[in-house]
Amino acid sequence: MSNTSQQIKLGEKLGFLFEVGFNIGLLTYIKQNEIKHNYGDLYSKDLKELKFSRIIDKLAIEEKVVSDSNRKIIKDWVLFFLQKAFLSGLNFLQEYFTAVGLKKEDYKKLNILYYQCVFHGDNSLGTYTTKGDTEAYKNVLQQLITIDNFEQYKKTGEFLKADTLIFLQYQKRKSQKIKTILSIDYSIFAIREIQDLDNLRSVEVLKRILLKEIAYLRKKSAFANLGLDSKTPKINLSNHLKYHYKAFVTKDKESMKMIQAGSYAYSFYNFLRSKNLLEDDESINFNIIGYSDRGISSLTLTNQEEHLNILKTCHNIYTDKIQKELPTARKDILKVxxxxxxxxxxxxxxxxxxxxxxxxxxxxxxxxxxxxxxxxRIQV
Known part of the structure; x- marks a missing residue:
């Protein structure tokens, strides 16, 4: 989550804002539908500290933007990403609950046991710094348990670094209670550098952006929509994917983010087990999602051993200590x-x-x- 040790690029900054907007959309849907939750006013307090004008000013200063016209362009793009992410998050939960068979009248049997997201630090572009990570982690964990020692869960790939992590429980009509871990990790494609910020008020610019998005979707292969049924055994991911991960990390963001989200879900599941927050024979569902401004990659799994091995592989891939520069990683994969x-x-x-x-x-x-x-030749 935190990148304070190095200079953050514009694309990452807008990615943080996309994450913020998406989480605001999720929280809004929960509030609008009066879904039971355990986080109280934790995030409403955080959101009061976020000031749109401060974010614009901070971004303009860091990107060395002086003219009023260019500041307006930055303002439009920030508003665009926040609005796009907000609507995505707002619609996401409704579509998600529909997909798992929950109707709105069933929401009274739905309980958000744990909701984790971040609005301070980098996600506020440094405009909300009065709240530190330690305080934030302690507050969010109090939804489940009071704990002071959580250092091991702050490391790369561990669940306290997740963009969005939701632990929920629901009950369909005449069925047993179902517990699900929903882990989402975000990224954006559209913007890399300040030069990419065109005037969104220009019809020609909007047309060019639309054509660019259509061209991207057209070149995606049929395998981009590949689905895996969690009821089917013997599916697996190879640990050797860690050698491919670095090489394709900038080109296939949804899949890479899905692996990252899987790492967080695996860490969180082990945390719940280690703190005796789950029964030994309790069935847990996992929804793992890599979400970008262009698409989604997802995994739907259970806590069967073969499925946990998939999540473990995601964790191993993302937390692997082998560090390579992008050109070197791609040359190595080309040799393979x-x-x-x-x-x-x-x-x-x-x-x-x-x-x-x-x-x-x-x-x-x-x-x-x-x-x-x-x-x-095979005879059936």
């Missing part, structure tokens, strides 16, 4: 692909070299023949 191509195709090494022999104008074509004769 090259080795696999050499083994998997006829004259695979030459095939791979032709693939990589891209001309200066980006146009490249070649012919490769592959003969497949080792079919296996």
């Amino acid at each position: 692909i090259q080795r696999q191509a050499a083994k998997s195709f006829i004259d695979g090494r030459n095939f791979f070299n032709k693939l990589m022999d891209v001309s200066s104008n980006g146009i490249h074509s070649f012919t490769h023949e592959e003969i497949i004769d080792n079919f296996v």
Whole structure:
């Protein structure tokens, strides 16, 4: 959550605001529908400390924006991300409850046992600093238990670093109570640098943004919508994904964020077990979501052993101590692909070299023949 030890880029700052807006939307939906919860006025106090004008001024100063016209552009973008995230969060809970079979008349049987999010520090762009992390962690944990020693849960990949973490209990008609851990991690695609902030009041700019988003969605493969049924056993993630994680962390944000959210959920589940907040044979559902301003990746699991192993793998991938620069990580993955191509195709090494022999104008074509004769006939 905290990046105070290094300079935070503009995209990350707007990402923090997207996270804030989304959580405000979630909290608003809970309040509007009078859903029972344990956090009291914890977050309403925090929100009173957030001042929109301070955030705009802080962002303008840090990005060295002087002119009034450019300040207005920054204001429009901040408002855009907050509003977009707010509406996303507001709609998300309604759609989520509908998906799990809860109607609005069932909300009286719904209880938010634990809700964790952050509005201070980096998420306020440094405008709300009177509340420290230690105080915030202690306050949020009091929804479940009074605890002073929580250092191990503040580390990378541990649940106190989660963007949004919800532990809820509900009961459908004539069914037993169901407990679910919902973990969400956020990111944004749209903005990287101050130069990317175009005038949102221009029709041409809005048209260009829309076309860019459509082009992105078109190039996504069918596997972008792949779903895994949690009732099906024998699904797994390989620990070797940790070597791929760094290489693709900027290009496939939803999947990367899903892995991150899975790490937080695994940490939180182990925390609940270690503090005897769950029964030994109690069934728990997990909804793991990587959420960006362009899409969603998700996992729906239970606390069966094979599913917990998936979450454990997410935790191992995200907390892995191997640190590589992005170009180095991508070169290493390219070498892995090259080795696999050499083994998997006829004259695979030459095939791979032709693939990589891209001309200066980006146009490249070649012919490769592959003969497949080792079919296996299966009778059913």
